[in-house]
Amino acid sequence: MTGFQARRTAPTTSLATFARDRAKSLVRATTLAACASLVAGCGVIPGTTGGSGEGPVTIMTWAPEKTAATNKPGMPAMAKAYARWVNANGGINGHELKILTCNDRNQTVSAAKCARRAADENVVAVVGSYSQHGRSFLAPLESAGIPYIGGYGVTDDEFASALSYPVNGGQASLMAGLGEQLAKACGPVALVRPDSIAGDQLPLLLDSGLASGGHGGSEDQLAAEDATEYGGHAREALRRASTDPVAEGCVVPALGDRTFTFMDSFRRDREDYPNVRTGTVLGSVDQTVIDATGGKSGPYEGAYVTGWYPVEKDKRWDRMKQVIREHAFDDNRIDPADPGVQTTWIAYTVLKAAIERIGDGEVTSQAVRRVLDDGLKVNTGGLTPPLSWRFEDLIASAGFPRLINPEVTFQVVRKGQLVAARRGFVDVEKTLVEAES
Incomplete structure (x- = not known):
C-alpha cells in the first residue's frame, strides 16, 4: 500500500487521529x-x-x-x-x-x-x-x-x-528524508544551517529522520544566511563529523544558494578528513553545481542527496x-x-x-x-x-x-553524476509526524 492509498483510509493510531483532527481544525x-x-x-x-x-x-x-x-x-x-x-x-x-x-x-x-x-x-x-x-x-x-x-x-x-x-x-520532507537516507550510512552527522526562521526547524526534522534509522542525531551549527565565507564553519563541521574513528562521518550543509560558498571552504579542508562525506538536499546542490565544483573529482563525489522529484536526466x-x-x-x-x-x-x-x-x-x-x-x-x-x-x-x-x-527521492553522486540511489519515491509521512511529537 502506498502512502497515498494509506491516507484514504481512517488512521488507526491515536497519534494519527489526534494529528488529523488538529489538522482539520487548523x-x-x-x-x-x-x-x-x-x-x-x-x-x-x-x-x-x-x-x-x-x-x-x-x-x-x-x-x-x-x-x-x-x-x-x-x-x-x-x-x-x-x-x-x-x-x-x-x-x-x-x-x-x-x-x-x-x-x-x-x-x-x-x-x-x-x-x-x-x-x-x-x-x-x-x-x-x-x-x-x-x-x-x-x-x-x-x-x-x-x-x-x-x-x-x-x-x-x-x-x-x-x-x-x-x-x-517542502523543506520539511527533504530534511526528514535526508535523515532517513543518512541514518544507516553515516556515523557522526554535522548540520550547518542558516541562522534564520526557515532554518530553525531543520535540526528537528533531520534528527527525526536519523532517529527512524536508529541514529543518535546531528550536531547543529548556525551560520549567517548571507555570509561570504565559511572557512571556520567548514573546519568545525569536519571536526565534528570525524569524531568516530571507525564510522564514516557526514557533513550536511543546508544553506541554500550559499552552500556553494560553504563547499569551496569544505573542499580545501577535506583532505585532512578523508573519512567524511556530504549529505544535502536538492536546492542546495544540483548537477550544475556538481559540474562546477569538479564533478567526480569534486567535494560532492559520493554525496547523499534527497529531492522531491526524479533526477533531472x-x-x-x-x-x-x-x-x-x-x-x-x-x-x-x-x-x-x-x-x-x-x-x-x-x-x-x-x-x-x-x-x-x-x-x-x-x-x-x-x-x-x-x-x-x-x-x-x-x-x-x-x-x-x-x-x-x-x-x-x-x-x-x-x-x-x-x-x-510527503514523498521524496533518494539520490547519490556517482562518477560526478547525480543518479537515483533507489527506485521510486520514499514516503516520509511517519517521520514528519514523529518530528512533531
Missing part, C-alpha cells in the same frame, strides 16, 4: 479567517476574475532575484516560457495566459507588496513561486481569495493556509526540457535541474488541469479553488504521485495540515 480556522476578511463573504470575490469567456487569464509568479541570499530567478522565467508554450498552442480552453512576475527580494515588505499587487491586478492564482515570508504574503492573498498553487515549500505557513495548494513536501522531464528549448530561447536563468524550475513546471501543470476542469465557465480565483477543493486529481506524468487536495489526501500532521505529498 484548516477550518484558516478558511474562516480568510472568509471573514472578504468584503463580500466567501464565494463572492469581487475583482478576481482574471479572465472570462475566451479572454486572458492573469497569473503571478514571484521569487527573489539579485539578492545577497537565496535567489530563484528561474521560477518566474519558467512561468513565462510555460505561458509562451500554451499560448502558442491555443491557450488553455481558449484562454491566453498572461504572466505577471514579482521580485520578493527576500524581504517581508517586498513579499507583502507582491501579494497586494496580485490582488490589485486581479490575478486568478499565484503559481510556482518562492518566498521565505509566508506570513507576509498569505494574508493579502487570503483577503483577496487568491489561491497559492505550488509554492516552493520553504515555510510552514504554506502548509497551513486553506488557500495554499502545495505540490511537494529522467525521461519524465523531457516535455519540460522541450518547452525550455523551444520557448525560453536564450534565457540562461532556466536550469532544468533546478528544483525551483521543476516546481514551477509542476505547479503550472496543476493550474492547467484546473482551468481545463472549469471548462466553459468563467475562470476566476473562486472557480480555481472550487475545482481543487472538490477533488481534482492531477497527473504530473510520474514527476510526483497524483496530486489531490481533498481532506482524505492530507497527511496526519498537525504542523503541516495542507501537506499532501
Whole structure:
C-alpha cells in the first residue's frame, strides 16, 4: 500500500487521529479567517476574475532575484516560457495566459507588496513561486481569495493556509528524508544551517529522520544566511563529523544558494578528513553545481542527496526540457535541474488541469479553488504521485495540515553524476509526524 492509498483510509493510531483532527481544525480556522476578511463573504470575490469567456487569464509568479541570499530567478522565467508554450498552442480552453512576475527580494515588505499587487491586478492564482515570508504574503492573498498553487515549500505557513495548494513536501520532507537516507550510512552527522526562521526547524526534522534509522542525531551549527565565507564553519563541521574513528562521518550543509560558498571552504579542508562525506538536499546542490565544483573529482563525489522529484536526466522531464528549448530561447536563468524550475513546471501543470476542469465557465480565483477543493486529481506524468487536495489526501500532521505529498527521492553522486540511489519515491509521512511529537 502506498502512502497515498494509506491516507484514504481512517488512521488507526491515536497519534494519527489526534494529528488529523488538529489538522482539520487548523484548516477550518484558516478558511474562516480568510472568509471573514472578504468584503463580500466567501464565494463572492469581487475583482478576481482574471479572465472570462475566451479572454486572458492573469497569473503571478514571484521569487527573489539579485539578492545577497537565496535567489530563484528561474521560477518566474519558467512561468513565462510555460505561458509562451500554451499560448502558442491555443491557450488553455481558449484562454491566453498572461504572466505577471514579482521580485520578493527576500524581504517581508517586498513579499507583502507582491501579494497586494496580485490582488490589485486581479490575478486568478499565484503559481510556482518562492518566498521565505509566508506570513507576509498569505494574508493579502487570503483577503483577496487568491489561491497559492505550488509554492516552493520553504515555510510552514504554506502548509497551513486553506488557500495554499502545495505540490511537494517542502523543506520539511527533504530534511526528514535526508535523515532517513543518512541514518544507516553515516556515523557522526554535522548540520550547518542558516541562522534564520526557515532554518530553525531543520535540526528537528533531520534528527527525526536519523532517529527512524536508529541514529543518535546531528550536531547543529548556525551560520549567517548571507555570509561570504565559511572557512571556520567548514573546519568545525569536519571536526565534528570525524569524531568516530571507525564510522564514516557526514557533513550536511543546508544553506541554500550559499552552500556553494560553504563547499569551496569544505573542499580545501577535506583532505585532512578523508573519512567524511556530504549529505544535502536538492536546492542546495544540483548537477550544475556538481559540474562546477569538479564533478567526480569534486567535494560532492559520493554525496547523499534527497529531492522531491526524479533526477533531472529522467525521461519524465523531457516535455519540460522541450518547452525550455523551444520557448525560453536564450534565457540562461532556466536550469532544468533546478528544483525551483521543476516546481514551477509542476505547479503550472496543476493550474492547467484546473482551468481545463472549469471548462466553459468563467475562470476566476473562486472557480480555481472550487475545482481543487472538490477533488481534482492531477497527473504530473510520474514527476510526483497524483496530486489531490481533498481532506482524505492530507497527511496526519498537525504542523503541516495542507501537506499532501510527503514523498521524496533518494539520490547519490556517482562518477560526478547525480543518479537515483533507489527506485521510486520514499514516503516520509511517519517521520514528519514523529518530528512533531
